[in-house]
Amino acid sequence: MRFGFFDQLPCADSQSESQRFHDILAQIELGDQLGFDTVWLGELHFGRQSSILASPLMVLAAAAQRTQRIRLGTAVTLLPLHSPVKIAEEAATADVLSGGRLEFGVGRGTAPIHYTGYNIPQEESRERFEEALDVILKAWTTDRLTYQGRYFHADNLAVVPKPVQKPHPPIRLAANSPDTFTIAGRLGLPIFASPLINPPDKLREYLGVHRDALHRDALKSEARQDVALMFSVHVSDSREQARRECEPSLKNFFRAAGERLRPLGETAVKGYEAFQQAVAKLERATYEKVERMSVFGDPAYCRDRVRALREEFGMDEFIGYFNQGGLVDHAVVKRSMELFAREVIPYCR
Helix, strand or coil, X not given: CEEEEEECCCCCCCCCHHHHHHHHHHHHHHHHHHCXXXXXXXXXXXXXXXXXXXXXXHHHHHHHXXXXXXXXXXXXXEHHHCCHHHHHHHHHHHHHHCCCCEEEEEECCCCHHHHXXXXXXXXXXXXXXXXXXXXXXXXXXXXXXXXXXXXXXXEEECCCCCCCCCCCCCEEEXXXXXXXXXXXXXXXXXXXXXXXXXXXXXXXXXXXXXXXHHHHCHHHCCCCCCEEEEXXXXXXXXXXXXHHHHHHHHHHHHHHHHHHHCCCCCCCCCCCHHHHHHHHHHHCCCHHHHHCCCEEECHHHHHHHHHHXXXXXXXXXXXXXXXXXXXXXXXXXXXXXXXXXXXXXXXHC
């Protein structure tokens, strides 16, 4: 099993944006030294309390200059919001600068404010996503790009640079709603998922949906399911100390996330019903409820939790969110990462 870590870089009123960027770059450098396989950065917009990571590819390009082996991933690049040609150029640049270490995670996003801010109708998100992904793959794998779609048009463009990885960087799709698990399987793509969105029974069901869709296509019948799941993680000297150190930050995360996911109007967007249910869950979240699907405690307890989660979900990659909410002190985050890397990972691979 691979091990990665995630951040979306929230920034509280008491924190400076500059320091938060320095913190995450230092944590990525530390993760490289500790032997983490991947780092994943989320793309979010228009909400400082939730995230200042408007351009994760830019941050990953900076991280590439400070690291040697860790793979650098987006979780995710929000394809419907952007020109796919521009994303193809920027992602390929990050792959070149990292020496071929980019992991290209993609998705539609969940926040209505993203679509309003970028002046994109949210009801078009699925069609725009699929078309954008098609454009990017063609831009990476052909000398000249010609494309006539519903939303994107190109005529004989020489899109450069090309990625170092051939035919292109690995692509992984964020899957949270049931139909997205099916789409990922149909496209033959590995997936991200999170038990914060779907409870364990639903998540197991949807992983089965992905597996069935993956194998339904004769051309992909030999494809192997690859699942990366994200869990909140905090390792300390005891379960009690872990709670003291991370509970205020978790509460900050759920408060900010609930606001970010709330519809801007009275009518929910079709296809996003699962996220409206998630908003209600976030507003009722308590530490005890979150702890059931998280890894908080001393190293021995965390080892048992990771093994149990691997047994339950059969994941290929465990992604830890070490500072969910962004309020855990940088030194405490680094200590948690170090304990996890040295006292948990070697016993759970």
